[in-house]
Structure formats: C-alpha cells, structure tokens
Amino acid sequence: MNELIFFFNNVVVAGIVLGSIYAVGAIGVTLIFGILRFAHFAHGDMMTMGAFIAFLLAMAATALGITTPLVPTGFLVLPIAMFLAAGVALGLDKGFYAPLRKRGARPVTLLIASIGVTLIIQGLIRLFFGSGTWSFFEIETKQLIRIPVPLEGVTRTINFTQPQLLMVICTAIAVLALHVFLTRSRLGKAMRAMADNADLAQVSGINTKLVVRVTWVIAGALAAMAGTMLALDVSLKPDLAFNIVLPIFAAAIVGGLGQSYGAIAGGFLIGFAETLSIFNWSVLLRPLANALPFEVPATLAIVPTEYKLTVAFVILVVVLLWRPTGIFKGASS
C-alpha cells in the first residue's frame, strides 16, 4: 500500500500538476494557431514573462503588506499579472506580428519573427533579473499538505503542496471559463468561426481584427497563468518556460492544432506520459520481489529523468501515426 501511495504522489499528483501547466500553455498555442495560422514559438517566453510580472507584483504586495495566510501571494496577484500580460501580448502583436500580417507575410515568416520575440523577451528578463534563479517562497513558506490514508500498516501520506492544489483549481476554473466563452458568448463563437473558416468569418461581417485582439488577450493571460503556476511549483528563471515549449507544442499538436479541448487533452496526456516514464517502477515491484523470476533492479524507469523531454516526442509520433491531424482532428497544415 505504501508503494501505491508513493506511486500516487509521484505519478498522479505530479502528472496532474505538469498536465495542468502544459494544458494551459497549449491552449494559448492552439488558439493563436487557429486564428492566425502560425506556430507562436515565443509562447514559452510569454509564460516566463507572465511569471516575472507576477513575481514583481508579489514582491510589491509583500512590501505593502498585502498578504494573506490563506493563499501564496503569487496566487493573490495572479489576476493582475494575467491582466498585464494580456496587455503585453497585445503589444507584441501590434509591434511585431500585425505589421508582418499587413504585408501578407507567410506563416513561416511569422514563426521566425516569434523566435526573434523569444530572444527579445529572454534578453529583457536577463537584463533586469540576471540569469539566476528566483523563488516566490523566499519570504513565505510553501505549505505541504499531507493527507493520511486510514488503512492499517500505511505509514506514507498523500503529499502535495498548497500551490499545487491551487493550480489545479485555477486550471479547472480557466478551462471551464474558456468553455463557456467559446460555446456561449458571441465573441467566443466568432473565434471558433474564424478558426474554422477565416474567409467566411470575414464575409459574415465578423470583426476579424477584434477576434485577433481577443485571441491575444486570452493567450497572454493564460500564458501568464501557466508560467506563474510553473514558477510557483519550481522556481523562477529566465529560461523557465522556454525549456518546456517543446512539450507544450507537442501537446497542442497531439490534441489537434486549433482545438482547445484537444490542447487540454494533449497537455494531460503528455504530462502523465512524462511522469509515468520517469517513475521508478522498482518501487512497485519490490514487494513482489519473491514472486518474480528476476531480481528487481535498484532503479527501473522507462527513461532517465534527464531524457524526460523525449517522451513528448514519442507520444507525438505515435499519435500522429494513428491520427495525422491529432486526437481532436485539428488543422492539417
């Protein structure tokens, strides 16, 4: 039983946490692709930037004494950080992508431009914060939640941190809000219409420029949320989310590019696949050691931790072989 709880803590809890971060990041990637038809490579850095905005706000809030023992300050300032990051995302579009679109740039040009934006954002962050590591929990402490399992002989507890619990709640709220927006609101439906058929959306009189702006607002806000969640779970550094931009893209592609629900499914699929494959399966096999015909090795993981990133690509290849446009039938281009 203890081993199963160890499995739960290391695979299920970690998978949900990682999956939430990937999912929220991938939704932004998939929305931008759906509306603007290009792979926004700088999405990871929008996440990092959002996290640094939240970090600055948290520092300011702490200095002003605006804190509560109930939630970490990082979560307290998250709505403001998301709001500001949405503004920055709009600015990025106006400054870099909109002029290119106006000249009829092809998607690959926009992709290259977004690599430039990646470098700019990372450079700016390094300029102001250095290349070191920062933490939201230098002043306050990260609370660990232990839930004892009321079974005989069980000594281990189900463990997760308070930020992890909150980020799962935040992800659920964000996904629900997005769902309501896309299926109930006039603008949300217009966004789906434009992702479905941009020419017809224009012909229908849909204000496509407005839809583009709304897309950046949502993508920017969600990026800030995903980045802050990641920073609250680990720590803050200039290449925080740049390092996970590949699994996030894999999640968006696996789910079907342009499909928001696909991005969520893809995010959790890849999150769980990663935690499952770096899990040390020897822990589960050890109690059965006497019944097994072979000796249980000390560590038995599918891939070593440092190769975790490859898992996303294996999933990507397998899913694309099985369904070439992703689980939810996204755009093929």
Place this chain on the structure above:
Amino acid sequence: MALLEITDLVGGYGGAPILNGVNLAIEQSDIGVIVGPNGAGKSTTLKAIFGLLKVTGGSIRFMGEEIQNALPDRLVPKGLSFVPQEKNVFVSMSVEENLEMGAFTRRDDFSATMNWVYDMFPVLREKRRQPAGELSGGQRQMVAMGRALMSQPKLLLLDEPSAGLSPRYVLEIFEQIVKVNAAGVAILMVEQNARQALAFASRGFVLATGRNRFTGTGQELIADPEVAKSFLGG
C-alpha cells in the same frame, strides 16, 4: 433610384484588371442573374461589390451611397450579404451557430429572423444541433443561404448557388431563391446553369472578358438568338 447601381466598374487582384467596365443595376424586387463564359469576371463582379478585391475605377452605389472598397464588416450592416461558392459554411459549428454567425453584426434580438430562416428551410430546424460539415451538399447550401439571410439583407449576392449539386437540388435551391426574393430580398447571382437561371431572372447580364455584352430581362436574353448561340449553348 436603383438599389444597386454599378457604373463602369474596373478592378482585379492587383495585376491586370479582370473587370473592364461592368455596368449593372438591380431594383429591390429583382432577381438578377449574371451569366457568361469562364473567366468573364462573373464571380469577380460579386467579390468586387463585397469589397473582397480592389476596385480601381468606376463606382458601386448601394442605396445611393458609394461603397466601392468598403469591407464586409461595414457592408453587412448596410444590408448586403454574400454567399461564396465554396467553403460557405462553418463545418465544425452547428447549423444554429452558423446562423448566429450570420447575425454577428446585429446587436438586437434575432430569434424572429432565425425562425423565418427555419420556416423557409424546415430541414435546418430539424438539424440545428448538428455540425454543418455533416450535412449533404444541398443542405449545406441552405445553411449558407440561411447564414447570409440572418443579417436581414436588402440584397443577397449568391456565387453559383447550384455548383456541385445534383439536378434535383438545383431545382430546389432555385425555388428557395425565388421564395427569398418574394420575401422582399433582392438577389444578384452568378450561375453556370444559365438557361435555367435566366428563366426566372427579372434581369439578366451576359458578361464576357470583364464587360457587359448583353443586358435585358431573363426572357429577353433567352429569346435573343445571338445570346442563345454564343452563351447558352445553342
């Protein structure tokens, strides 16, 4: 004053102009049909009216107001609607959502218009929760027309509404068009089934190489031996 009046229209996609002086006029009660050989500029004329390509000369007046090079999000509220020939429904969205998108520019309650569309195409009411991509070609054409009617247009532009449909559906779609016109919506359409379409057209325009060759009522054009010989296949 005509509802739509096009004078000496010149325009194209940036290179050499495709339209070299198109003239046409449509009254509120009209069904106008544009026919002509491939490359005559039929669809291009519709797209020029709807601001989808650059007009470099001449004028387009809609209800007396010059509208050349205005974009669709300005034209739709004025009372113009356009049904493209291909990819004219949102395949991933339900029939009802397609209709809602047609009403995007309206901020008032459009449920009465939606009921009117459903009454005109009862099959759409039945399938309103189904994604439009799952419907047959004829039903999709109804969704496309329904979507365009949701903005309560005064003039409906149709680009080859019968393209790719089986003969049974062609007749049905033409009947629907006459019905829409009877409800007070002027129609301007491009058609390959020239003879069939001219039969119910109150105005016909024969286009060739980007300019008008013949203009008249549908019946006059069908009766004209020269039009019949050159453009209606004998």
